[in-house]
Amino acid sequence: METALTRLTGVRHPVVQTGMGWVAGPRLVTATAEAGGLGILASATLTVPELRRAVRAVRSRTAAPFGVNLRADAEDARARVRIIVEEGVRVASFALAPTRELIAELKDAGVVVIPSVGARRHAEKVAAWGADAVIVQGGEGGGHTGEVATSVLLPQVVDAVPLPVVAAGGFRDGRGLVAALALGAAGIAMGTRFLLTSDSPVPDAVKARYLAAGVGDVTVTTAVDGLPHRMLRTELVRSLEGQGRARTLLRSLRHAAAFRRLSGTGWAALLREGRAMRHGRELSWGQTLLAANTPMLLRAAMVEGRTDLGVMAAGQVTGVIEDLPSCAELIASVMAEAETVIRDLPGR
Template identity: 80%
Template structure:
């Protein structure tokens, strides 16, 4: 399927596997790339050296284009950008809007820049700064998310910018791809659907929790880091929401100490990272610490399999997913469903 997005990044299918921390590692990214979609490596949970090794591992596994997701506000963002350029990575994506200077540096080196946004004004800003495309996530999407549904946000952004728009939030099959194209998007991006594949390294017990979830089991909470965060509802999430400030601070300090030991960050550096994630919000100190070490909470579930001690970011589509195909099987199925849906629409038009 040929769209403005497939032409821009050089993939066969207009599908993106998003850069999920602790999930989107070399195995999943290379499997996605080999399936003809765009795999995106998550770098926020890696050190600079780990990122370089991961990029090289993906390159050793596949010749297909892939991307790297960065935190634009990270103190070492410049070093990570240099790795992307030096290693010949095709796409740089961002969870937060990168600066005009960062976009220019990447574009000058021939890297395609695709920020993720959750509001029309943010899409307009990065488009004016030279971004090549945008991923637009509606409120159905997992992780940090907004309040506006994809079906409302997507056409708004498509009408506002003149660059390819990739739709995220609520997509998992070929019918959704066709719907996104009908809204004017050039492709779809999926996180939870790729997490729930046989190529994902997430522990089987954690995948089972996702597969057992209904739509009502996916909630939005601000208890983790003070920002709206869509995830599976668990006893741990309930405990965070019920904790008083003193207890929440004690929990945050304990987990922050663990993350500091693992990451090598100093306490001042962790506090700076937490404060950088406030985005103007009035966060308590426990929320600032939790914001700084949210990666540790995700690692507990996504790597260690501790669903009792970690959080499981999730889109609402978890409630309608019931299998674990390989990335190739998933992408092929989506494209087949999309073609069948398009043929059905053609028959409707012909019958008029």
């Protein structure tokens, strides 16, 4: 299936695997790329040297195009951009809107720039700065999310910007792909669906917890970091929702110390990041520290398998996913179902 997304990125199918921290490593990205989709390597939870090694690991395993997801507000963002350019990565995606300067640097090197946005005005801004496409996540998506459903947000953005638009939030199969195409998208991006594959590095016990969850077990909470965050309602979430500020601050300090040791980030850098996150938001310092160290909460579940202590970001589709296919099986089934649905549409 050829769309503006496949032409832009060089992949065979208009399906994107999102850059999930601790999940979207070389193994998952390679499997997605080999299956014909666009795999996105998560870099926020990697040091700069680790990112270069991860890019080279993917490159050694596949000749297919893939991308790297960046945090535009990271202090070392430019160093990460240099790695993308030097290593010949095809696509750069961003969890937050990149600056005009970062977009220009990447485009000058021939890298395709695809920021993720959650509102029409954000799409308009990055389009004016030269982005090549945008990923639009509706409120159904996992992790930090907004309030507007994909079915409402997607056509708004499609009508507002002259770029290929990729739909995210609430997708898992070929019917969803066809629906997104009908609303004007050039493809779909999926996070939770790729997390729940046999190629995902997430521990089996964590995958089992996801598969056992119903739609009602997925919640949006501000208790973790003061921002709307869609995840499974775990023991940690219940605990945080019932805690006072003092206990939240103590827990935050412990996670901050652990993240600092793991990442090599200094206390000064953590505090600067915390201040940036706190700017313009009504967050306590405990919430601010949790926001700066949410990667550690994710790591507890996604790497260590601690479903009792970790954060488990989850899209609403979690409640209707029942199997663990390989990436090749998943993408093949999505495309086969999409073709069948299109063929059987009345008036086709």
